[in-house]
Amino acid sequence: MITGTKREKAPRIISRAVTTPMIRIGGWSLSVYALLFYLFLYGPIIILIVYSFNDSRFPTQWAGFSLRWYERLFNNRAMGAALRNSLIVTTSSTLISTVIGTMISVAMERYRFKGKTPLDAMLFLPIIIPDIAMAIMLVAFFGLAHMRLGFVTIIISHVAFNISFVAIVVRARLAAIDPRLEEAAADLYANEWQAFWRITFPLLLPGILGGALLAFTLSLDDYVITFFTSGPGSTTLPLRIYGMVKTGITPEVNAISSLMLLASLGLVVLSLWLQGKGE
Amino acid sequence: MPQPAVQLINVTKQFGQVVAVDNISLDIEDGEFFSLLGPSGCGKTTTLRMIAGLEVTTMGQILIHGKPMHQTPSFKRPVNTVFQNYALFPHMTIEKNVAFGLEMRGVPKEEIGAQVREALEMVQLPQMAKRRPRQLSGGQQQRIALARALVNRPEVLLLDEPLGALDLKLRKAMQLELKALQSQVGITFVYVTHDQEEALTMSDRIAVMDQGLILQVGAPREIYERPSCRFVADFIGETNFMDGRVTGVDGSNVTVEVDGEVAILATSETPVSVGQEVTVAIRPEKFVLGGVGRVRGRIREVIYIGTDWRYIIQLTSRSEVVARQQNLDPVHSASLRPGEEIGLSWEPYQAMVLTE
Numbered sequence: 264m265i266t267g268t269k270r271e272k273a274p275r276i277i278s279r280a281v282t283t284p285m286i287r288i289g290g291w292s293l294s295v296y297a298l299l300f301y302l303f304l305y306g307p308i309i310i311l312i313v314y315s316f317n318d319s320r321f322p323t324q325w326a327g328f329s330l331r332w333y334e335r336l337f338n339n340r341a342m343g344a345a346l347r348n349s350l351i352v353t354t355s356s357t358l359i360s361t362v363i364g365t366m367i368s369v370a371m372e373r374y375r376f377k378g379k380t381p382l383d384a385m386l387f388l389p390i391i392i393p394d395i396a397m398a399i400m401l402v403a404f405f406g407l408a409h410m411r412l413g414f415v416t417i418i419i420s421h422v423a424f425n426i427s428f429v430a431i432v433v434r435a436r437l438a439a440i441d442p443r444l445e446e447a448a449a450d451l452y453a454n455e456w457q458a459f460w461r462i463t464f465p466l467l468l469p470g471i472l473g474g475a476l477l478a479f480t481l482s483l484d485d486y487v488i489t490f491f492t493s494g495p496g497s498t499t500l501p502l503r504i505y506g507m508v509k510t511g512i513t514p515e516v517n518a519i520s521s522l523m524l525l526a527s528l529g530l531v532v533l534s535l536w537l538q539g540k541g542e
Numbered sequence: 543m544p545q546p547a548v549q550l551i552n553v554t555k556q557f558g559q560v561v562a563v564d565n566i567s568l569d570i571e572d573g574e575f576f577s578l579l580g581p582s583g584c585g586k587t588t589t590l591r592m593i594a595g596l597e598v599t600t601m602g603q604i605l606i607h608g609k610p611m612h613q614t615p616s617f618k619r620p621v622n623t624v625f626q627n628y629a630l631f632p633h634m635t636i637e638k639n640v641a642f643g644l645e646m647r648g649v650p651k652e653e654i655g656a657q658v659r660e661a662l663e664m665v666q667l668p669q670m671a672k673r674r675p676r677q678l679s680g681g682q683q684q685r686i687a688l689a690r691a692l693v694n695r696p697e698v699l700l701l702d703e704p705l706g707a708l709d710l711k712l713r714k715a716m717q718l719e720l721k722a723l724q725s726q727v728g729i730t731f732v733y734v735t736h737d738q739e740e741a742l743t744m745s746d747r748i749a750v751m752d753q754g755l756i757l758q759v760g761a762p763r764e765i766y767e768r769p770s771c772r773f774v775a776d777f778i779g780e781t782n783f784m785d786g787r788v789t790g791v792d793g794s795n796v797t798v799e800v801d802g803e804v805a806i807l808a809t810s811e812t813p814v815s816v817g818q819e820v821t822v823a824i825r826p827e828k829f830v831l832g833g834v835g836r837v838r839g840r841i842r843e844v845i846y847i848g849t850d851w852r853y854i855i856q857l858t859s860r861s862e863v864v865a866r867q868q869n870l871d872p873v874h875s876a877s878l879r880p881g882e883e884i885g886l887s888w889e890p891y892q893a894m895v896l897t898e
Contacts, residue, residue, distance in 0.1 A: 446596050447629035449616045451643035451694070465633045
C-alpha cells in the first residue's frame with residue numbers, strides 16, 4: 264500500500280519526441296536521398312516502358328503514343344521461334360529442378376546420412392559461383408561428354424543452377440513445418456510414403472510452387488549460361504534480343520523487354536505470395 | 543496373472559554420449575492410468591517415444607501385451623499418442639484429422655463417418671467437424687487430439703504433457719475429464735507430466751524419474767506418504783528435510799539427533815544403525831502445533847495463504863522447519879505470533895528416515 268501512494272507522487276516521466284533543427288534537416292535529406300535512389304533504380308525501367316510506346320524509330324525524340332512496335336514484335340517470326348524455344352527450355356528445366364530440388368530439401372531437412380554436411384555446404388555453390396565461370400565449366404563438361412550443344416545442354420545447365428534456388432525456398436518452408444506432424448502421421452498408422460504425400464507434401468506445396476516460379480523466372484531471364492551452352496536452332500529469347508541489339512536498338516527491343524519485365528515481375532510476385540500463403 | 547499392457551525390460555536410450563534413459567524396467571498393467579513423472583530432461587518423454595516407436599531403443603526390450611515391439615515401426619504399433627502441442631494437421635478439417643488413423647488402417651468409408659462422429663461426441667465437440675485446427679481454442683484442440691487418438695481404440699494411449707499448454711483452470715477441469723474418460727473407455731493410459739499435482743490427481747500409479755532412472759513406482763499415496771528417497775520426497779509436494787545422526791533404533795522406530803540439539807522420533811523402512819548419518823523428512827501439514835510437543839521451537843514467521851497458515855519455525859540454532867495448519871479457526875491461528883515459543887508434535891510414522 265505504501266509503495267502504491269509513493270509511486271503516485273513520484274515525478275511523471277515525460278516522453279515527447281524532441282526535434283532539433285539538425286534532426287529536421289536530417290529527415291529532409293533522407294527523403295531526398297531515398298527519392299534519388301529510387302529514381303536511379305527505376306528511372307531506366309520507366310524510360311524503357313515509355314519508349315516502347317514511342318511512335319518513332321529514334322529513342323531521342325518522342326513522336327506520340329503508338330503500339331506499332333508491339334505489333335511488329337508479334338509479327339516477327341524469329342522472335343516467335345525464340346519465345347517458343349525459351350518456353351521449352353524454361354518449362355523443362357523448371358519441372359526437373361523443382362522435383363530434384365524438393366527431394367534434396369526433404370533429404371537435407373528430415374534425414375541424417377553420411378556426408379550430409381559437405382553436401383549441404385556444396386548445394387549453394389551454384390548460387391555464389393559467377394555465371395561466366397559456371398558457363399565455361401558446363402561447356403567444358405559437355406565437350407568432354409561429347410554432347411552436341413542444343414536444347415538438351417541448355418536444359419541441363421538451367422537445371423544445374425536452378426536446383427539450388429528451389430532447394431533454398433523449399434527448405435525454408437520445410438523447416439517451418441513441425442516435424443511432429445509427420446510423427447503424428449506415423450503414430451496414426453501412416454507409413455513414410457503416406458505421411459509424405461498426405462501431410463508433408465500438401466503443407467510444402469506453397470514452397471514448392473514458389474521455388475518453381477523462381478526457377479522459371481531465372482531460367483527465362485538467363486543469358487550468359489544459355490549463350491555458352493546453346494547450339495544452332497536453340498536460340499532463346501534473351502539471346503535473340505541481344506542479337507537484335509547488336510544491329511542497333513529499335514523500340515521493338517523496348518517492347519519485348521517491357522513484356523519480359525512484366526512477365527518476370529508477375530512471376531516473382533506470385534512466387535512471394537505463394538511462399539507467404541498459409542504461414 | 544494378466545499380462546501387463548506395456549513392459550519395459552532393461553531399456554536404455556543413448557543420444558550420442560548422453561544417456562537419456564538408463565536401464566529401466568517397468569510393468570504397466572492393463573487398464574491402468576500410469577504416469578511418468580519427473581523434471582524436464584529426466585527421460586520421461588524419451589521413454590514414451592520409445593513405447594510409441596518414435597525413438598529406437600539403444601538396448602533393452604519393449605513389449606506391448608506380451609508382443610515384442612523391437613521390429614515393429616511406429617505406424618504398426620497398437621498405440622496412439624496425444625502430442626504435447628497436439629500436432630493436429632493444419633491443412634485438414636477436424637473431421638479429417640480424426641478420420642486419419644482409420645483411413646490409414648483401411649477401415650471402410652461408411653464406418654469411418656460414424657466412428658468419427660462418435661469420437662467427436664465423446665469429447666463434446668461434434669459441432670467442430672468442419673472447422674480447421676487453427677479456428678479452435680487450445681482446450682478444444684487438445685480434445686480433438688484426444689479424439690484423433692482414441693478413435694483408433696489403441697491398446698495403449700500415450701499422452702505427452704497434453705495439458706501443458708492450457709491455463710490452470712482449464713487444466714484442472716481437463717484432469718478430471720481425462721480421468722473420467724479413461725475409466726469410461728478402459729484403455730491403458732501412459733501419461734507424461736512434470737506436474738506432480740497432476741500426476742497425483744489422475745494416476746493409478748506413478749513412476750518418478752530423474753536423470754534417466756526410475757526412482758520409485760507406486761500409487762499416489764505411497765509416493766507421497768512413503769517416498770523412497772530425498773529426490774522423490776522433494777519433488778512431490780513440500781517436505782522439511784533435517785540432517786542428523788541416528789542415536790537410537792527400536793525396530794522401525796528410530797531416534798535421530800539433529801544438529802546435536804533435538805531428538806526427532808521417526809520411522810525407517812530400511813534398517814539403520816546407531817551413528818549413521820540420515821535425513822528425516824516431515825511434510826509441513828503433519829505437524830501439530832501447541833501443547834508441550836515432542837520438541838519446542840520458536841516461530842520466526844507467520845504466513846497467511848487463505849486455506850492454510852504457514853509457520854516458519856526455528857527448531858535448532860541451524861535448522862528451521864515449515865509447519866502448515868489448515869485455516870479452521872482464524873482467531874486461534876492468528877494468536878500465534880513470531881517470536882513465540884511453541885511445541886511441535888507429530889506421529890512418528892509421519893517422519894520418514896531417508897538414507898539416500
